[in-house]
Amino acid sequence: MFDGNREDFFPELMAWAKECGASCEGFEVASFGEEGYGLRATRDIKAEELFLWIPRKMLMTVESAKNSVLGPLYSQDRILQAMGNVTLALHLLCERASPSSAWLPYVKSLPADYDTPLYYEEEEVRHLLGTQAVQDVLSQYKNTARQYAYFYKVVQTHPTASKLPLKDSFTFDDYRWAVSSVMTRQNQIPTEDGSRVTLALIPLWDMCNHTNGLITTGYNLEDDRCECVALQDYKENEQIYIFYGTRSNAEFVVHSGFFFEDNAHDRVKIKLGVSKSERLYAMKAEVLARAGIAASSIFAVHCTEPPISAQLLAFLRVFCMTEEELKDFLIGEGAINKIFTLGNSEFPVSWENEIKLWTFLETRAALLLKTYKTTVEEDLSALGKADLSPHSRVSIQLRLAEKQILEKASASGRAKRLHFQRRLEEGAALPRYEESDIALLENEEAADAKLPIILRKLEEVVEEEEEDEAGSEAGLKEAIEECLEKTPLLLNGGKAVYGTDAGQKDLAAAAATVVEANGDDGATTHTVKAEEATQEEASKAVDSELDMNQKGLTEGPKLSAN
Incomplete structure (x- = not known):
């Protein structure tokens, strides 16, 4: 990906952030053992003190994707228009492949791989059997695989994709990395006119690790920047945490790649x-x-x-x-x-x-x-x-x-x-x-x-989001089928699913077949029947x-x- 270790690029990230007008005083990027990298206070920070702000020009958003080399394809592709997270993933890959990208200091600072279930081996997934996360994990892999197959074809054949820097090198590993980067980091921010929200990657701020508490990050439309106040008092050399939201550990494992032992919202x-x-x-x-x-x-x-x-x-x-x-x-x-x-x-x-x-x-x-x-x-x-x-x-x-x-x-x-x-x-x-x-x-x-x-309660809102996602998938079925019809499966450089030959066949089947909502597959049916039995x-x-x-x-x- 890039020559050198990840930590070698943090000084460049901080210098770029300062040049763009972000706050860079009072903290530094540091390693915290099993928690990975995070932000460490270089001075005492008081609770509710505004210590971090990131201007819009540093953010990677769906809007910035429209104005990038990806723009022409975005204007014609219904899937990109409907799925902001997929747009961000391809936007990230295009910027990574461009030596002149304004976001290169940020892209270089991202992990080379992740702990999301997309990186699990077969035996590691087996440990999830019986949990409520296992179906989400399998669906996540299946959806990622078929998205990759679809966009591989688009990159190779679509006229508006001819100038994309992905044409000569676009592997499943690449797409898995981009999807994991977005999945673990995406947040909603207002558009420039404040009329709606859009998905964004927020450099530097996304280095903060999670702890229990309250949301302390917001968007200042007047100054057009993302702002974060301290969740609590922090002494010099202490790690600075933020609160990711009232997520269960199943959600953390599936979407963020970690388990939080002291989760008050599990x-x-x-x-x-x-x-x-x-x-x-x-x-x-x-x-x-x-x-x-x-x-x-x-x-x-x-x-x-x-x-x-x-x-x-x-x-x-x-x-x-x-x-x-x-x-x-x-x-x-x-x-x-x-x-x-x-x-x-x-x-x-x-x-x-x-x-x-x-x-x-x-x-x-x-x-x-x-x-x-x-x-x-x-x-x-x-x-x-x-x-x-x-x-x-x-x-x-x-x-x-x-x-x-x-x-x-x-x-x-x-x-x-x-x-x-x-x-x-x-x-x-x-x-x-x-x-x-x-x-x-x-x-x-x-x-x-x-x-x-x-x-309305959180759990009901979560259920509605799941239903909306399933509906969106079904709504895109026709578009994906049209583009995949009679298309040879091209998993250029893609690794076998969960590291097995059988898994590679499953990946091929998943990528070439568009399925309905999760309840249509056998594994889910089995789970539902077990659920009915307990009822x-x-x-x-x-x-x-x-x-x-x-x-x-x-x-x-x-x-x-x-």
């Missing part, structure tokens, strides 16, 4: 839905709709206590309601206001309803644990091996963390179930809300459980638990085959 996704064949489906769907929740959605079990969000609590309450309880929330006295209490842990629907939902969570989490091929003890033992590769270690750390979250959720569900069983046996009065409580719910920001359920078993466990402990309760809710 979670495990679960898909839940009310079966359309259930007798009470219409009533449950209506109550959920009034609360702003879909009858089938992806939620999350969190590493914190309580393990479920206000939105998931509301869903489970409706999911477990009897016909009379549903009527009360639809046409009963104060029905409209009652919707606001669904996500509030202080106002149960009934003691029986609480027993049902916590029994379901306890059993569901326990059953999900059984889908993993290893135990917590086996994972801990594997992590103690000295010959474990870094990628294998990350994979095992992820699956262990998921199990620990599910174990805590199951234990929490059991404790809650026993608590509400005691309340029922004691004949305790059910807490009742007053209209004044609604105002409390709307203004309380400290506790998630007290937020009005109509407020059905959990539902049966709820019924069994209630039969043993609570005489006279109605039959437990049915689950849909999602």
